[in-house]
Amino acid sequence: MNRMNPVDRILLVEDDPRLAEMLTEYLSQANFRVTHAPTGRLAMEHIAAAEIDAVILDLMLPDMDGLDVCRQLRTTSDVPVLMLTARGDAIDRIVGLEIGADDYLPKPFEPRELLARLRAILRRRVDVRHLDAPPGAAAPAADSFLRFGRLEIDPAAHAARLDGVPCELTAYQFDLLLVLARHAGRVLSRDALMDLLKGEPLEAFDRSIDVHMSRIRAAVEDDPKKPRRIITVRGAGYLFAKVQD
16 A cells, blocks of 8 residues: 655645645645745745645635745645635636645535545656556566657656657646657547546546646647647547657
8 A cells, every 4th residue: 555655744725724724734744844824925934945845735825825926836846736715616627726826625514525635646756657558568677768759758857849849838738748648649538547646536626637738738739729749539538659759
């Protein structure tokens, strides 16, 4: 069984003291080291001063919008972000995913579901380096450098570059790109992608993979509206083109 590192450091950004206390105790019992920040300003100060492994981020904060916190965080870090939102409008969740959050969880929620989602976004960084190769093929080395024409993917550095320029991707988006690249030429359904990423069932994530895929295309395609690297196969899933210019 794959266990989380007992020293995984979680920053909980939540202004409700009762909820923060409950989540801190619950996650601590699950072997996480939790730091609580009740405001966006304190969250940014902590992010700048200490190393963290994941952020649980409430969108409704007293001093600044959680989306602004996420946007600022993404300028300096690819640390996984799990958003908490009590807002009913789905557009807030979509915007959050587009600016760099890895997943979202609407309030109210069961602590067990939060724990499962947190473990999933942490696990992706580990499991994506041990993906199975296609049947009959040798598994690639975990840090094998991949090149597809002008696009370079460096698993060891957790970075992608187009024409030598770094692509702006979150940790989850890079993992999605890496999964597709390691299965170049094969159509992968959304369910297959979730399985390869060792994530939760797709229905629990709504259609967030599609949102992330649009952000990946914005980073790696010359014209995201006419993609040539990541192709949508209608009714089947996504295909990463083997031959690229």
